Amino acid sequence: MSASAPITQDVMTLPRKMPEGPINLVGLTRDAMRDVLIAHGTPEKQAKMRVGQIWQWIYQWGVRDFDSMTNLSKGYRAELAEKFVIEVPEVVTRQESEDGTRKYLVRIAGGHEVEVVYIPEEGRGTLCVSSQVGCTLTCSFCHTGTQKLVRNLTAAEIIGQVMVARDDLDEWPETGTRTDDVRLLSNIVLMGMGEPLYNFENVRDAMKIAMDPEGIQLSRRRITLSTSGVVPEIHRTAAEIGCQLAVSFHATTDEVRNKLVPINKRWNIEELLDALRAYPKVSNSERITFEYVMLKGVNDSDEDAHRLVELIKGIPAKINLIPFNEWPGSPYERSSNNRIRAFADIVYNAGYASPVRKPRGEDIMAACGQLKSATERARKSRKQIEAEAGMGG
Numbered sequence: 069m070s071a072s073a074p075i076t077q078d079v080m081t082l083p084r085k086m087p088e089g090p091i092n093l094v095g096l097t098r099d100a101m102r103d104v105l106i107a108h109g110t111p112e113k114q115a116k117m118r119v120g121q122i123w124q125w126i127y128q129w130g131v132r133d134f135d136s137m138t139n140l141s142k143g144y145r146a147e148l149a150e151k152f153v154i155e156v157p158e159v160v161t162r163q164e165s166e167d168g169t170r171k172y173l174v175r176i177a178g179g180h181e182v183e184v185v186y187i188p189e190e191g192r193g194t195l196c197v198s199s200q201v202g203c204t205l206t207c208s209f210c211h212t213g214t215q216k217l218v219r220n221l222t223a224a225e226i227i228g229q230v231m232v233a234r235d236d237l238d239e240w241p242e243t244g245t246r247t248d249d250v251r252l253l254s255n256i257v258l259m260g261m262g263e264p265l266y267n268f269e270n271v272r273d274a275m276k277i278a279m280d281p282e283g284i285q286l287s288r289r290r291i292t293l294s295t296s297g298v299v300p301e302i303h304r305t306a307a308e309i310g311c312q313l314a315v316s317f318h319a320t321t322d323e324v325r326n327k328l329v330p331i332n333k334r335w336n337i338e339e340l341l342d343a344l345r346a347y348p349k350v351s352n353s354e355r356i357t358f359e360y361v362m363l364k365g366v367n368d369s370d371e372d373a374h375r376l377v378e379l380i381k382g383i384p385a386k387i388n389l390i391p392f393n394e395w396p397g398s399p400y401e402r403s404s405n406n407r408i409r410a411f412a413d414i415v416y417n418a419g420y421a422s423p424v425r426k427p428r429g430e431d432i433m434a435a436c437g438q439l440k441s442a443t444e445r446a447r448k449s450r451k452q453i454e455a456e457a458g459m460g461g
Contacts (some may be wrong), residue, residue: 090150090151090152090153091104091108091151091152091153092152092153092154092155092224093122093126093153093157093340094126094154094155094156094224094227094228094231094274095222095223095224095225095226095227095228095270095274095277096223096224097223097276097277098119098123098273098280101119101122101123102115102116102119104152105118105119105122108151108152109147109151112180112438118140118144118382120282121137121139122137122148123280123282123283123326124282124283125137126154126264126283127277127282127283127284127330128241128282128283128284128285129241129242129243129244130231130234130235130240130242131154132154132155132156133149133154133357134146134148134149134152134154134253136243141147156224156228156232156235157175157176157225157228157229157232158174158175159172159173159174159232159236160173160174160175160181162169162236162269163175168188169185169186169187169188169362170185170186170188170233170236171183171184171185171186172184172185172186172229172233172236174228174229174232176201176221176225176228176320177222177225178217178219178423180201180219181201181259182198182200182201182221182225182229182260182261183198183261184196184197184198184229184232184260186233186236186237186253188252191250192251192252192254192255192411193237193251193252193253193254193255194253194254194255194256195229195230195233195255195257196257196259196264197226197229197230197256197257197258197259197260198221198226198229198260198261199220199221199226199258199260199261199263199267199270199271200217200218200219200220200221200261200262200263200266200267201217201218201219201220201221201261201262202215202216202217202218202261202262203215203217203261203262203263204216204217204262204263204266205263205296205329205330205331207296207316207318207328207329207330208327208328208330208399208400209276209318209361209363209392209398209399209400210298213419215228215261217262220262220266220267220270221262221267221270222270223269223270223271223273223274223277224274226270226271226274227274227278228258229278230253230256230274230278230284232254233253233340234284237252237253237405239251239252239253252422253430254286254290255286255290255292256275256278256286256290256291256292256294257291257292257293257314258271258291258294259292259293259294259314259337260276263295263296263298263331264293264294265293265295265298265301265302265305266298268301268304268305271293271309272308272309275291275293275309275311276309278291279291281355288309288310288312289311289312289353291309291311291312292311292312292313292314293305293309293311293312293313293314293358294313294314294315294316294359295313295315295316296315296316296329296331297315297316297329297331297332297335297340298331298335299335299339299340299343301345302343302347303346303347303350304342305351306346306347306350306351306353307350307351309351310351310352310353310404311351311353312353312354312357313338313344313347313351313353313356314356314358314359314388315344315357315358315359316329316359316423317329317358317360317376317460318359318360318361318363318367319332319367319372320372320375320376320379321327321337321375322336322337322379324366324367325337328366328367333411337379341379341380341383344356344383345382345383348383348384354384355368355383355384355385355386356384356385356386357385357386357387357388358376358380358384358385358386358387358388359390360376360387360388360390361390361391361392361400362390362391362392362402362403362407362408362411363392363400363403364392364400364401364402364403364404364454365401366400368403368407368408368411370410370411370414372411373410373411373415374414375401376415377414377415377418377420380420383441385420386420386421386422387415387420387421387422388423388425389408389411389412389415389422389423389424389425390424390425391403391408391424391425401425408424409424412424442453
């Protein structure tokens with residue numbers, strides 16, 4: 069990829085234009101919703117007020133039909149129903165792990181499918197959201213990365229994942245009431261399928277909807293975007309979203325990181341760390357989370373731990389150590405518990421929080437790095453079966 073190539077891969081975002089027929093209001097920013105209402109007959113003087121009313125119905129109370137929007141006149145509701153829809157992705161399958169983790173396979177425009185994971189914790193819960201169908205990064209330890217990138221998700225398809233999960237959790241408040249302080253879905257992590265910073269505008273617009281005080285009302289501190297290191301977009305994330313940042317780091321030398329996270333060949337460790345040093349100041353973020361998957365004999369030595377501590381010196385940070393979640397055909401093994409503990413102790417003794425992430429949802433392939441759409445898994449299985457039977461072309 070040349071240095072002048074665009075960073076955001078918006079060429080792959082579909083639909084590329086408004087479809088014929090009713091327009092989906094989900095995923096539109098307030099300004100975009102105002103424009104589309106005016107273009108379809110809402111008087112300009114009323115448009116801001118109408119956006120506020122419709123916005124609350126959709127994002128605060130989870131209403132999907134215009135007829136239920138009782139503070140709008142019957143005539144206006146009928147007009148809206150003719151010209152617009154309120155649509156979220158379709159849930160194809162829902163699985164629940166023994167530990168309570170839920171995994172949804174959802175279908176989006178074009179028949180594509182992505183996976184969304186809800187992880188319950190005491191007094192809270194985290195939704196792991198996808199930003200692309202497949203992934204372009206081919207990180208060698210990640211099952212999701214073995215699926216080719218099909219396209220970027222639209223803002224509607226990203227915020228729609230949050231709405232689908234709130235449906236399943238029955239977490240929309242009663243019409244006319246405010247959201248309770250205690251939430252089942254209290255946090256969003258952009259750690260599902262795809263690289264969020266290769267789909268910047270759609271991710272930004274979806275997260276602004278999630279943070280809007282008249283809707284889902286999540287604080288920016290409860291949203292974490294995980295990137296593999298798209299350096300030019302890190303500053304934009306600080307300035308335009310301001311959420312928490314996590315970095316898929318996973319190695320302490322360029323030689324190893326080039327293999328594990330190939331984007332490192334474009335923006336190496338030094339360039340990435342320079343961008344990260346500025347992030348907390350710009351975004352008012354407390355600290356950067358460094359994600360570090362523990363791979364036996366690859367990146368888990370005491371030397372790696374000491375190098376990691378030296379590299380991140382001066383960056384407010386915590387290190388999430390992730391026991392590798394094995395998947396069929398994976399070229400790596402999980403580090404032993406003793407090795408992970410020894411690594412964690414070195415990092416902790418240097419003054420950094422070093423929690424070891426407890427694998428969740430492994431029994432339903434919902435753990436970190438395991439996400440992959442069912443259609444893609446089935447397609448690969450058929451190819452493998454044909455190859456083994458000598459049927460391959």
